[in-house]
Amino acid sequence: MTIYRATIVDTPGDPFAGDPAEALAVDQDGALLVRDGVIRARGSFAALRAEHPGEQVTQLSGGMLVPGFVDAHVHFPQIRVIGGLGLPLLDWLERCALPEESRLADQGYARAVAGEFLDGLISAGTTSALVFGSHFPAAMDELFAAAGQRGLNITSGLVLSDRILRPDLLNSPQTALVDSAGLIRRWHERGRLRYAVTPRFSLSASDEMLDVCAQLLAKGVWFTSHINENVAEIAAVAGLFPSARNYLDTYRRHGLVTERSVFAHNVHPGDGELAVLAEHGASVSHCPTSNCALGSGLFPLREHIEYGVHVALGSDVGAGSGLFLPKEALQAYFIQQLLGPGGLALTPVHLLYLATRAGALALGLDGQVGDFGVGKDFDAVWLRPAPRSTLAVNLRHACDATDALARVFSLATPADVAGVWIRGELAADHALPD
Numbered sequence: 001m002t003i004y005r006a007t008i009v010d011t012p013g014d015p016f017a018g019d020p021a022e023a024l025a026v027d028q029d030g031a032l033l034v035r036d037g038v039i040r041a042r043g044s045f046a047a048l049r050a051e052h053p054g055e056q057v058t059q060l061s062g063g064m065l066v067p068g069f070v071d072a073h074v075h076f077p078q079i080r081v082i083g084g085l086g087l088p089l090l091d092w093l094e095r096c097a098l099p100e101e102s103r104l105a106d107q108g109y110a111r112a113v114a115g116e117f118l119d120g121l122i123s124a125g126t127t128s129a130l131v132f133g134s135h136f137p138a139a140m141d142e143l144f145a146a147a148g149q150r151g152l153n154i155t156s157g158l159v160l161s162d163r164i165l166r167p168d169l170l171n172s173p174q175t176a177l178v179d180s181a182g183l184i185r186r187w188h189e190r191g192r193l194r195y196a197v198t199p200r201f202s203l204s205a206s207d208e209m210l211d212v213c214a215q216l217l218a219k220g221v222w223f224t225s226h227i228n229e230n231v232a233e234i235a236a237v238a239g240l241f242p243s244a245r246n247y248l249d250t251y252r253r254h255g256l257v258t259e260r261s262v263f264a265h266n267v268h269p270g271d272g273e274l275a276v277l278a279e280h281g282a283s284v285s286h287c288p289t290s291n292c293a294l295g296s297g298l299f300p301l302r303e304h305i306e307y308g309v310h311v312a313l314g315s316d317v318g319a320g321s322g323l324f325l326p327k328e329a330l331q332a333y334f335i336q337q338l339l340g341p342g343g344l345a346l347t348p349v350h351l352l353y354l355a356t357r358a359g360a361l362a363l364g365l366d367g368q369v370g371d372f373g374v375g376k377d378f379d380a381v382w383l384r385p386a387p388r389s390t391l392a393v394n395l396r397h398a399c400d401a402t403d404a405l406a407r408v409f410s411l412a413t414p415a416d417v418a419g420v421w422i423r424g425e426l427a428a429d430h431a432l433p434d
């Protein structure tokens with residue numbers, strides 16, 4: 001067993017449900033007792049030390065220990081094409097994202113990309129993610145194998161499309177069914193890996209393909225796709241599905257809006273869509289830097305919360321500008337500020353919740369990860385800035401834990417990630433003591 005001594009900060013509560021301060025838990029000189037990768041006890045260091053005098057202690061002095069981040073929407077084949085600025089969604093897909101996604105037809109290329117992507121997640125403190133996959137089954141085998149080796153908590157699946165995209169990215173409903181079923185057999189619930197049925201969006205998936213998605217979802221896996229990201233995309237979907245009530249309806253008619261469904265974006269929800277999402281217990285992944293980079297729009301967070309739609313946070317790399325979830329949380333805060341009275345003013349507690357527990361809830365992983373409750377996996381990020389950095393200066397002048405969190409979300413970068421633990425295993429140790 002190991003006792004980790006640190007300033008421990010997490011959000012076991014829901015800051016959207018009441019007083020945000022009550023959702024926060026802080027142990028200033030705290031400790032977590034970890035055995036076999038699982039948290040067995042939590043409390044003050046003095047108390048845990050007295051109860052377990054013989055156990056090894058790992059001192060994490062300075063900064064704070066927070067739960068591993070949970071990214072609810074990120075594309076593994078796009079790790080090499082971040083930064084394609086200046087284009088709206090459909091042009092960006094055609095010119096930046098999809099040519100790169102085609103290269104993953106080469107399994108060796110896919111293996112290299114999967115390694116870069118997963119190591120990038122770990123360096124950014126992300127230990128769980130809902131990963132938008134590749135259009136190629138062999139590339140998915142590479143991703144799952146590499147994620148399993150690293151112990152990451154990854155939910156992902158083969159991307160399905162049978163129209164509109166460049167021809168080399170298309171699959172027929174028949175091959176989609178066979179290839180996806182094979183991947184589910186090989187990878188779903190193998191260790192921390194799970195499968196998600198992943199039509200790219202209904203723009204590129206016919207009713208027949210969405211029907212195949214429903215057959216696959218019935219195997220007890222997860223579902224993810226895109227929705228209501230960009231006004232031109234929404235208009236094109238409406239043209240392709242003239243009998244659908246709205247964009248969400250293109251999925252709902254096939255039984256794809258469920259408690260196991262996570263829809264990315266929803267920047268422009270139409271009439272009735274939020275009520276249907278809430279009624280079915282589906283989640284939305286908000287992707288702030290992507291929405292800003294592509295000029296997609298300002299996310300109506302208040303409306304989602306008022307309807308009771310669960311919202312998590314996604315980096316949406318490569319349209320998003322990096323894998324570091326605290327940056328997404330800060331951008332979410334900026335967006336709500338820009339919405340003025342229509343926005344939902346976010347506190348630092350909301351930002352930590354969005355980067356951690358909100359994602360765990362969206363993915364049905366809240367029993368395992370997202371906070372430091374006893375019985376949960378020890379997935380953790382030690383944020384400790386270099387001593388002379390502006391963040392270090394600011395942390396020294398923070399008046400309490402909430403203020404310290406505000407400084408972290410304003411200033412932290414992946415360079416401040418001093419250590420990352422995945423189920424108790426040290427996965428990145430940039431500044432650990434000997």
Ligand SMILES: [Zn+2]
Binds near residue numbers: 073075132226264316
């Ligand atoms: Zn996306």
